[in-house]
Amino acid sequence: MTFGTGGQEALIMMSAFPTDSAAYVDRVVTQATCIVKNTGLVGFPVPAGDDRRMLHADNSHIKEDSRALSHYSHYYPTCSKSSYYATMRYWKANLTYAQYHEFYHLFYNWRMTQSYDWYCGEEWKDEIRKALCAVSPNEDFCVPADFKFVADLYQALADNEVYSVFGPNWTTDLDDICLSLDNGENNDGEDDPVCSYLRGLTVGPEISTKYAQHCVQ
Numbered sequence: 001m002t003f004g005t006g007g008q009e010a011l012i013m014m015s016a017f018p019t020d021s022a023a024y025v026d027r028v029v030t031q032a033t034c035i036v037k038n039t040g041l042v043g044f045p046v047p048a049g050d051d052r053r054m055l056h057a058d059n060s061h062i063k064e065d066s067r068a069l070s071h072y073s074h075y076y077p078t079c080s081k082s083s084y085y086a087t088m089r090y091w092k093a094n095l096t097y098a099q100y101h102e103f104y105h106l107f108y109n110w111r112m113t114q115s116y117d118w119y120c121g122e123e124w125k126d127e128i129r130k131a132l133c134a135v136s137p138n139e140d141f142c143v144p145a146d147f148k149f150v151a152d153l154y155q156a157l158a159d160n161e162v163y164s165v166f167g168p169n170w171t172t173d174l175d176d177i178c179l180s181l182d183n184g185e186n187n188d189g190e191d192d193p194v195c196s197y198l199r200g201l202t203v204g205p206e207i208s209t210k211y212a213q214h215c216v217q
Helices: 007-016 018-031 057-075 082-093 095-112 123-135 146-159 171-181 193-199 209-216
Strands: none
Touching: 007 193, 018 082, 057 171, 082 095, 082 123, 095 123, 146 209
16 A cells, blocks of 8 residues: 555655655545555455555555656655754754744645645745844844944944044044954954954044934934
8 A cells, every 4th residue: 555655655755754644645645535446455345346446465556656656756745854954953053042032833724825835935934034123123134224333333433432523632543443343354343343444534623422322413
């Protein structure tokens, strides 16, 4: 019976990919309309006049009919879920329990509206971001680029206790700011957008950072 319905293959694949069990079971059910003609193998009599296609128990027929049934395999994606699983593990470790529960619920609602091969494309990554921004809005990818730059700028000034721009110690202050932005890959902080912006300013009258911040707001 397993040769005719793909049951043996389904058990193997379910063992290797337990999360896809439903798809493999569905495959067996779809092909199970073909029954083996030898009633001794199936354990029940084949009704007279049954219009389902019969499979003989000898290997030659099994091989032939298996080829005829092979088109079912095209309905099951061959892409991997590894990227999806890695993403979910990362956020499960970095969100609070309540945040992750809400995030997963939001993403799951979207997933249930998609086809079985939803993870083969790129759209799921955008949906992950949307769900994350709903529960953790301060993530970098949730903040508009312009807002993030301004926030990073004033954070750099505060971290280095720089309370005025173009003050008497501006040259030293600027060097300290850029060096504090060094991440090991941005030329001692010189390639950081905040450092590049500050170094590109034309020196003018001294401006307190608090006043500048009020102007931006």
